[in-house]
Amino acid sequence: MGQIKAGAIAKGTFLLEKDTPFIVVEREFVNPGKGSAFARLKLKNLRTGAVLKVTHKTQDAVEEIDVEDVSSQFLYSDGESYHFMNTVTFEQYEIPMVSMEDMQYFLKEGESYKVVRWGNESLDIKLPPKIDFLVTEAEDGVKGDTVQGATKYVKVETGLTVKVPIFIKEGETIRVNVETKEYQERINN
Amino acid sequence: MVVEIIKKCSSIKKEIRNFFDSRGFLEVETPLLSPHLIPESSIENFKTDLISPYKGNSPLFLTPSPEIWMKQLLARGSGDIYQICKSFRNSEQISAIHNPEFTMLEWYKTGITSDANIKICEDLIDSISLSETPQKCRPPFRVMTMEEAFRELGGFSLEENLDSESLLGLLSDHNIPGSSNDSWEVLFHKLFLTLIEPELPTEKPLVLKNYPSRLSTLAADVTGTPWSDRWELYINGIEIANCYTEETDLKKMQNYYQNETSIKAAEAVIPVVSSEKWLAGMAGFPSCSGSAIGVDRLLAALLGMKGIQGVILFPLDDILL
Numbered sequence: 001m002g003q004i005k006a007g008a009i010a011k012g013t014f015l016l017e018k019d020t021p022f023i024v025v026e027r028e029f030v031n032p033g034k035g036s037a038f039a040r041l042k043l044k045n046l047r048t049g050a051v052l053k054v055t056h057k058t059q060d061a062v063e064e065i066d067v068e069d070v071s072s073q074f075l076y077s078d079g080e081s082y083h084f085m086n087t088v089t090f091e092q093y094e095i096p097m098v099s100m101e102d103m104q105y106f107l108k109e110g111e112s113y114k115v116v117r118w119g120n121e122s123l124d125i126k127l128p129p130k131i132d133f134l135v136t137e138a139e140d141g142v143k144g145d146t147v148q149g150a151t152k153y154v155k156v157e158t159g160l161t162v163k164v165p166i167f168i169k170e171g172e173t174i175r176v177n178v179e180t181k182e183y184q185e186r187i188n189n
Numbered sequence: 190m191v192v193e194i195i196k197k198c199s200s201i202k203k204e205i206r207n208f209f210d211s212r213g214f215l216e217v218e219t220p221l222l223s224p225h226l227i228p229e230s231s232i233e234n235f236k237t238d239l240i241s242p243y244k245g246n247s248p249l250f251l252t253p254s255p256e257i258w259m260k261q262l263l264a265r266g267s268g269d270i271y272q273i274c275k276s277f278r279n280s281e282q283i284s285a286i287h288n289p290e291f292t293m294l295e296w297y298k299t300g301i302t303s304d305a306n307i308k309i310c311e312d313l314i315d316s317i318s319l320s321e322t323p324q325k326c327r328p329p330f331r332v333m334t335m336e337e338a339f340r341e342l343g344g345f346s347l348e349e350n351l352d353s354e355s356l357l358g359l360l361s362d363h364n365i366p367g368s369s370n371d372s373w374e375v376l377f378h379k380l381f382l383t384l385i386e387p388e389l390p391t392e393k394p395l396v397l398k399n400y401p402s403r404l405s406t407l408a409a410d411v412t413g414t415p416w417s418d419r420w421e422l423y424i425n426g427i428e429i430a431n432c433y434t435e436e437t438d439l440k441k442m443q444n445y446y447q448n449e450t451s452i453k454a455a456e457a458v459i460p461v462v463s464s465e466k467w468l469a470g471m472a473g474f475p476s477c478s479g480s481a482i483g484v485d486r487l488l489a490a491l492l493g494m495k496g497i498q499g500v501i502l503f504p505l506d507d508i509l510l
Binding site for chain 1: 229231278280281282284287364365366374375378379381382383384386387400404405406421428431
């Protein structure tokens with residue numbers, strides 16, 4: 001655990017506020033017309049998923065959490081928690097789903113991810129920037145439709161709906177940008 | 190860099206000058222390098238040195254706004270004046286709406302209060318808006334007092350909670366970290382910036398007026414109230430302008446000057462040289478209202494852009510080695 005100046009806090013920083021671990025989901029610097037510089041933060045409670053809005057002077061020291069990224073395999077979700085296994089020690093980790101909005105669309109059983117650990121607690125899952133998915137539902141493109149840039153929606157194996165070019169077919173693999181949920185490219189198997 | 194944007198920015202700046210020229214304001218140019226500054230405790234400055242082989246070196250500061258010298262001109266009887274110039278603020282985060290070097294428009298009109306300056310600002314923005322200027326960035330302005338903003342958006346009265354203890358209680362009620370070690374200004378800003386400012390209505394430009402007079406400024410008080418005669422303009426949720434009915438009482442100016450100098454001496458990374466000469470030069474300062482606009486932010490709003498990147502041709506972030 002260390003101290004960090006609020007002015008140095010970035011999106012994705014792990015903080016401790018009132019003995020509770022949070023992740024910074026939004027950060028904005030504000031200089032009021034008259035007054036000191038402030039960092040306005042939107043924090044997500046990593047235990048409950050609740051959002052907390054706080055404002056610190058940029059010079060204020062805030063508790064930063066020392067976390068560790070552990071390579072882990074996603075095993076399954078039981079509706080309450082995601083279950084992972086440390087690929088080196090085989091230790092199993094459980095992360096409550098409540099703080100993980102949309103995470104189910106990016107987790108594939110058997111795949112490896114980084115689990116963010118703080119002491120004995122699993123706080124978060126770090127996703128790679130891009131993930132490849134199998135297209136499981138796609139309507140055929142309209143015959144003869146050669147209009148450039150024509151798009152349609154398909155569903156992938158995790159249930160995520162993605163806007164794709166019209167030529168993408170069921171059974172193909174596509175690469176998706178995790179942050180924007182946008183189609184990147186078709187992967188030839 | 191898009192040449193089309195440069196052309197539009199250039200044309201808007203000409204229109205700003207036309208606006209003030211046609212209303213009888215005199216355009217002035219005051220020093221950007223100054224041997225002393227008005228000590229504003231919230232602003233860090235840029236310092237440099239004049240090198241003189243004959244008289245020794247002298248510290249100089251890049252002005253954080255043209256206020257210091259424009260006010261001296263007013264005290265010498267200049268009448269209504271305006272200026273478009275570069276201003277410099279150190280130690281601020283470089284972001285989509287901040288650059289350490291930026292363009293400021295500042296004007297002073299004598300014999301009016303800040304309320305009358307709302308209309309001037311409205312007319313100005315109306316006259317320089319472009320066909321692509323989003324409707325939400327165009328006049329008419331909506332006017333709201335701080336008290337109304339706290340009641341409507343926070344659900345409580347600011348006027349009834351102006352002491353530090355109440356502000357701390359409100360912070361605690363809303364789960365916002367604050368400490369009894371925080372100054373009154375910091376407690377107020379934590380509450381305002383967390384709860385109120387992000388919720389300010391954005392469907393029209395918004396004038397937020399009557400700030401607590403405990404925020405130490407050179408704005409005059411609204412007599413018999415806890416408010417100072419001051420407003421800020423927000424366009425699309427971003428603060429664009431700051432306006433005062435200027436304080437004319439030399440004693441109050443002196444108190445402000447001394448108070449800010451002592452805070453500055455204790456807290457600032459760059460301590461500024463203060464000068465009693467400036468105060469002496471303020472004798473004869475007329476009743477007036479002064480307004481300052483961040484031109485880069487205004488141009489971005491008029492062009493329907495999200496930030497000042499593109500309006501500022503070479504943002505410091507891009508050119509730093």
